[in-house]
Amino acid sequence: MNGTGSGIMRLVSTSKTVSSTLVQMSEIMTPNDANFLGKVFGGSLLSLVDLCAYTTAARFAGEVCVTASIDRVDFHEPIEVGEVVTLEGIVSFVGRTSVEVTIEIYAENIFKRIKRHTNTARVMMVAIKDNRPVEVPRLICETREDKIRFLEGKLRRELRTRHQEERAKIYLRFAQADDAELDRLLSQESLS
């Protein structure tokens, strides 16, 4: 009992397996989702990605979560209006208060019954309580795939931090450069 007298006990688990975090969502793409070529608009897909990330992270954390960042999403092939988009979200990495959700995206032609994998997206969510980031449960990696995915998430986080620091230094160099230096940099093949 949780002491409220309601007889409903809220199970707060401090660790959860990767497989228990799976969330699946499907939605049919309507003409409202079309871009100017009649294919699915990238923004419509990103909106579904964000919804799936929220559901997966909030269900895992047991708290409201906010989107901190979305990793690069590549659109390799178009999705057609009339296809069903399915998103499968799992928690791939956790920090202290942040949750990385990996989302596999599939598109299905419902008449031909052909389903194809179109994208993978990764979203960093942060659990929030009383307007502050709050600790999330630990993630139990049971399988080899879970462990590799977790390590990849950890690497992504380290590289993201390093990349942000390096970029900030170079931006400062651009901002402080005189016009001759800017022209010299513009004429270079590569900046590195």
Ligand SMILES: CC(C)(COP(=O)(O)OP(=O)(O)OC[C@H]1O[C@@H](n2cnc3c(N)ncnc32)[C@H](O)[C@@H]1OP(=O)(O)O)[C@@H](O)C(=O)NCCC(=O)NCCS
């Ligand atoms: C995300 C947010 C809560 C982070 O707040 P903060 O004051 O930077 O908090 P902290 O520095 O304590 O960081 C909290 C966690 O977020 C992570 N984080 C913060 N900014 C991040 C970013 N841009 N990308 C990935 N992770 C980020 C930190 O690494 C940390 O993770 P950890 O606890 O697992 O180590 C805050 O920036 C925010 O509220 N952003 C707006 C979110 C929002 O409204 N999204 C929808 C946009 S429409």
